[in-house]
Amino acid sequence: MKGKFYVIGVGPGDPELMTLKAVRLLEKCQVWLTPTGRKNGESTALAIVENVVSNAGKEILTHYFPMKKVHMGQEPDPEVKEAWDQAAALIFEQLKAGRDVAFPTLGDPAIYSTGFYVCETLLGQYADLTVEIIPGVSAIGASAAAAGQPLCQGDDRLVVIPATFENGRLREVLSQFDSVVLMKVHRVMGRLVPLLEEMNLLDKAVLVERSSQSSQRITRNLQEAVRRELHYFSTIIVRKS
Numbered sequence: 001m002k003g004k005f006y007v008i009g010v011g012p013g014d015p016e017l018m019t020l021k022a023v024r025l026l027e028k029c030q031v032w033l034t035p036t037g038r039k040n041g042e043s044t045a046l047a048i049v050e051n052v053v054s055n056a057g058k059e060i061l062t063h064y065f066p067m068k069k070v071h072m073g074q075e076p077d078p079e080v081k082e083a084w085d086q087a088a089a090l091i092f093e094q095l096k097a098g099r100d101v102a103f104p105t106l107g108d109p110a111i112y113s114t115g116f117y118v119c120e121t122l123l124g125q126y127a128d129l130t131v132e133i134i135p136g137v138s139a140i141g142a143s144a145a146a147a148g149q150p151l152c153q154g155d156d157r158l159v160v161i162p163a164t165f166e167n168g169r170l171r172e173v174l175s176q177f178d179s180v181v182l183m184k185v186h187r188v189m190g191r192l193v194p195l196l197e198e199m200n201l202l203d204k205a206v207l208v209e210r211s212s213q214s215s216q217r218i219t220r221n222l223q224e225a226v227r228r229e230l231h232y233f234s235t236i237i238v239r240k241s
């Protein structure tokens, strides 16, 4: 195979939080396959990249990945699997033609990113490929920095979970760990905030919306946030100590 595939973390939104390596490799790759969560929607990862790297001469393929739950150890939803398969086929065509392909992804590729699913699909179908993962600044670190607080110190135990877990699992995790990062909170605030209140954790929680972006917002009164619509880029940190 002549081309190489790169999954590139582009950080949480502030273009200055892109790494030098991410910039160099995006400059080098002839093709960018950019993910979008809406049919014909814009790619946030692409918007971040275009602040820093010129798209002149790049072939930009925007690919739709349905935002549906993936349960580890279970078959993915057929629509989700189809999107991964189609992306893998598109990438393979480009690599075969000798072009390097970049897959820019929000934050860090190792954290709830489509990039790894695409990578696994690609390698599962075409084993002799060369793939490289480029880490990025995650929204987790960016949100803690925006809130001006650590995630864990000393012997604290930190856990990261999607807030879309059912309440039973959330309660278990919230009671067991010292520091909990809740991602994907935007649609579940209506049940999450009462749960935090019931567990006496409301005053330990901070909501960070669009961390590192110019519209960044920090909210410590979560009851207030329930009454408004949140952006998908919203994370809650619960720190007990």
Ligand SMILES: C[S@@+](CC[C@H](N)C(=O)[O-])C[C@H]1O[C@@H](n2cnc3c(N)ncnc32)[C@H](O)[C@@H]1O
Pocket: 012, 013, 105, 106, 107, 108, 109, 110, 111, 112, 113, 137, 138, 139, 140, 142, 143, 182, 183, 184, 185, 186, 208, 209, 210, 211, 212, 213, 232, 233, 234, 235
């Ligand atoms: C699919 S996950 C992607 C995480 C990403 N790979 C990372 O490392 O940050 C999407 C979730 O990340 C969080 N997120 C992403 N960007 C964010 C930002 N700028 N500020 C706050 N939370 C963000 C939100 O919880 C969002 O629902």
